[in-house]
Amino acid sequence: EAEVAQSPRYKITEKSQAVAFWCDPISGHATLYWYRQILGQGPELLVQFQDESVVDDSQLPKDRFSAERLKGVDSTLKIQPAELGDSAMYLCASSVTGVDEQFFGPGTRLTVL
């Protein structure tokens, strides 16, 4: 069964360092999402792509976060510089059209020291 792949699964970094997360969505899924989930909370959308274009990045802290999906397939989320408050689970999801169910990857657990 096709799955959304994410790497790394775990990342520990010091504040002010740069970190990057990678996501490979299910083949054929045009819409890709990055979420941040703080412990004990629900996921919060950071950025949504339709193919290679950003549809919604209203909650992305653009002074330190960036996301790209250059060829409309896999995607990278970067944080530079990382801050203590960025410690969270970063989840990637994809869907066929953007209005139906989303398929989530296993997530990347980020710890900033």
Next chain:
Amino acid sequence: SQQGEEDPQALSIQEGENATMNCSYKTSINNLQWYRQNSGRGLVHLILIRSNEREKHSGRLRVTLDTSKKSSSLLITASRAADTASYFCATSQGGSEKLVFGKGTKLTVNP
């Protein structure tokens, strides 16, 4: 900002019992979805109910939607220890495709 609010925040039951979780939201929606998340893992889609639907079933799951009360419920019948997880409702609102998640209900099913 979170649109949905699940209730209760935590629920502990015995295997074989039914579990009911509720979700309330604030604005009109296109659809409402329920997801399950096992500890430290990604979310798994359970069921989607559209704003013009009132009830849907999938296996041991039953979801209801009352748009007049802006609320939904998820019923898991004959629960199993493997149902232990956090359950989230998520809503799609207005002309946006964006899903807004609630804080979740943590369900524990004791064997």
